[in-house]
Amino acid sequence: MGLRRNDRFPGRLFIVEGIDGSGKSTQLDLLHKWLVSLGYLVVFSEWNSSPIVKSTTSRGKKRRSLTPMTFSLIHAADFASRINAQIIPALEAGAIVLADRYAYTAFARDAVRGVSRDWLRRLYSFAVKPHIAFYFDVPLDESLRRILTGRPELKYYEAGLDLALSDDPYESFRLFQGKIHDEYDQIVREFNLVSIDATENLIRQQQLVREIVTPHLNGLMRDGNGGLQTALQEANLKGRYLSRGAQQGGPTG
Amino acid sequence: MTQLRYYGDPPPGITDESLPGRLVVVEGTDGVGRSTQIALLKEWLEASGYAVLNTGLRRSSLAGRGIERAKLGHTLDPITLNLFYATDFCDRMEHVIIPGLRAGMVVLTDRYVFSIIARAVVRGVNQRWIEDVFGFALVPDIIFYLDIDVDHLLPRVLSSSGFDYWESGQDFLRGHDVYKNFIRYQSRLLPQFQRLAEKHDFKVIDARRGVLDIFADLQTGISDIVAGMMNEEPPAAIHDEDEPLSMSEIMARPASNTPMN
Numbered sequence: 445m446g447l448r449r450n451d452r453f454p455g456r457l458f459i460v461e462g463i464d465g466s467g468k469s470t471q472l473d474l475l476h477k478w479l480v481s482l483g484y485l486v487v488f489s490e491w492n493s494s495p496i497v498k499s500t501t502s503r504g505k506k507r508r509s510l511t512p513m514t515f516s517l518i519h520a521a522d523f524a525s526r527i528n529a530q531i532i533p534a535l536e537a538g539a540i541v542l543a544d545r546y547a548y549t550a551f552a553r554d555a556v557r558g559v560s561r562d563w564l565r566r567l568y569s570f571a572v573k574p575h576i577a578f579y580f581d582v583p584l585d586e587s588l589r590r591i592l593t594g595r596p597e598l599k600y601y602e603a604g605l606d607l608a609l610s611d612d613p614y615e616s617f618r619l620f621q622g623k624i625h626d627e628y629d630q631i632v633r634e635f636n637l638v639s640i641d642a643t644e645n646l647i648r649q650q651q652l653v654r655e656i657v658t659p660h661l662n663g664l665m666r667d668g669n670g671g672l673q674t675a676l677q678e679a680n681l682k683g684r685y686l687s688r689g690a691q692q693g694g695p696t697g
Numbered sequence: 698m699t700q701l702r703y704y705g706d707p708p709p710g711i712t713d714e715s716l717p718g719r720l721v722v723v724e725g726t727d728g729v730g731r732s733t734q735i736a737l738l739k740e741w742l743e744a745s746g747y748a749v750l751n752t753g754l755r756r757s758s759l760a761g762r763g764i765e766r767a768k769l770g771h772t773l774d775p776i777t778l779n780l781f782y783a784t785d786f787c788d789r790m791e792h793v794i795i796p797g798l799r800a801g802m803v804v805l806t807d808r809y810v811f812s813i814i815a816r817a818v819v820r821g822v823n824q825r826w827i828e829d830v831f832g833f834a835l836v837p838d839i840i841f842y843l844d845i846d847v848d849h850l851l852p853r854v855l856s857s858s859g860f861d862y863w864e865s866g867q868d869f870l871r872g873h874d875v876y877k878n879f880i881r882y883q884s885r886l887l888p889q890f891q892r893l894a895e896k897h898d899f900k901v902i903d904a905r906r907g908v909l910d911i912f913a914d915l916q917t918g919i920s921d922i923v924a925g926m927m928n929e930e931p932p933a934a935i936h937d938e939d940e941p942l943s944m945s946e947i948m949a950r951p952a953s954n955t956p957m958n
Contacts, residue, residue: 496773500763500784509759513708513787513833518760521780528774558709566829570776 447547447573455535456660457572459546462580463625464602465587466642467649471580472544474650475657479540483667487534491545494525505601512557515601519550520567527571535572538665547571548579548635552627556620557607575660578653579632582642584625588618699798705832708787711795717929718798719922720835722809723915725843726886727864728854729904730911734843735807737912738919742803747923750797753807757788768863775820782813783830790835803923810834811897815889819882820869839922841915842894843904847883854879 450457458475460468479486492501501518504510510518534541547568555561592614600606603613604620632639638656640649676683700715701707721738723731739749755761764781767773773781797804810831817827854860860875862868866882867875894901902914 494777496767496777497763497781499766500760500781503763504759504788507758509788509792511708511787511791512710513791514759514784517780517784517787521777521784524774524780525777528776560706563706563829563832566826569826 447571450573450575453535454538455541456664457535457541457574458576458657459543459574460578460580461545461548461637462642463587463621465590466580466582468580469544471649471653472542475653476542478654485539485665487539487541489526489530489541489543491549492522494522496525497522508600512559516550516554516559524570546574548631551631552624555627556623576656577637579637579639580642581639584622586643588621699838702836704834704836708833716798717801719803720798720837721803721919721922722806722837722840724808724811724840725904726883727861728850728857729843729845731807731843733908734912734915735805738805738915748802750802750804752789752793755785757785759788760785775817775822779813779817779822779827786810811893815886815893818889819885839918840897840899841918842890842899842901844901845904847880849905850883
């Protein structure tokens with residue numbers, strides 16, 4: 445079962461996927477800044493950030509009472525809330541929506557936790573199909589090196605400790621990420637995600653991302669004055685008291 | 698023994714094939730008298746020697762509060778609200794219902810997934826989707842449906858809590874006439890319950906009658922389900938191979954030397 449059609453919306457939906465440490469958020473942030481500088485209206489949506497659902501998710505995580513099923517359902521609720529309150533309205537208004545992680549994250553993670561793949565696809569059938577879905581492909585060892593250098597504290601669910609793969613958080617994280625990596629390999633094929641070599645030089649990756657995005661920008665709404673900065677200059681203002689997010693047009697999350 | 702069967706794919710991590718308890722569901726629209734009947738059933742079952750566990754919608758420790766909060770804001774779209782309900786239901790199924798069944802209790806459930814499905818479909822949620830989502834739900838031993846029509850329902854609602862915002866469909870129906878909306882909403886909801894009753898083989902109880910007439914029918918139905926519970930052997934204790942058996946686990950094992958399956 446596929447995702448909902450995207451051709452009734454004037455806007456565009458671009459999303460990034462990849463395991464932790466693949467560099468996807470960095471690339472999305474660079475894409476965001478570029479699009480804003482070109483005067484496009486951009487809305488950013490982050491995984492697990494719905495104001496209505498978030499508190500329930502953190503409650504379950506804190507108490508470690510989430511099972512594979514409730515973990516899956518509460519993340520689907522969070523996603524549904526963002527799809528209906530944020531993503532679809534923005535697409536209807538003709539904006540560009542950038543999402544850091546999408547339904548594919550749930551397909552990968554929840555399947556590793558033993559949830560039925562078929563059920564997950566039906567569960568997420570309310571999701572809008574992205575115009576482009578990037579997958580930042582990185583070898584497991586490289587992503588682990590990036591994440592685990594400096595031995596950061598790993599959270600319970602983040603390390604996949606609920607799967608009881610290992611008592612050691614670092615070993616558990618390695619095994620968990622490895623399984624997610626394998627799951628992504630299948631998802632990339634199934635949904636035709638656009639694979640980007642995440643071991644490449646950062647700048648070249650971003651050039652490639654922009655080349656792929658460019659043809660999708662045709663006919664999109666654009667601020668003719670070249671954005672807020674230009675308007676401010678013309679008014680002889682510096683925007684000193686504006687919040688950083690508004691100035692840079694970057695994600696505030 | 699209750700065979701563990703699910704409407705769709707089973708949830709991961711539950712390995713039991715059968716459990717000694719019984720799962721009894723009472724379904725029906727708001728105001729039909731479910732909670733009265735459940736209170737009477739609990740008293741009667743306990744007096745008859747059964748351990749009873751009660752549960753109902755929005756009572757999970759995980760999502761109950763979140764739903765209440767979210768409903769106050771009136772900002773939820775139907776998909777999100779129903780996924781919230783699914784989370785709440787799943788949390789109770791895994792942390793309350795199944796442990797209760799494992800312990801050999803009669804689990805009395807005030808509404809099950811069917812109320813959620815009926816209400817969702819009336820609000821325009823795709824029927825196939827919502828039924829798929831709840832595929833992980835355990836098939837109960839028996840589902841009673843307290844069947845009523847709008848004409849008989851009205852006086853009961855008026856004489857108890859009055860018209861509830863959500864149970865009158867005020868969240869999605871037009872206009873501010875609560876009475877008219879209640880009629881409109883219930884007239885759409887009850888046929889959904891009828892559809893589910895046929896599909897899932899509910900035991901339909903005529904709820905237009907008096908409290909004790911309804912109760913007598915429920916007693917008859919439940920007697921068939923719980924009969925035999927007293928004579929069933931307790932299940933072999935599940936234990937970790939590496940851990941020595943505790944005294945209570947040894948005590949809980951059947952006297953005969955039957956191998957565990």
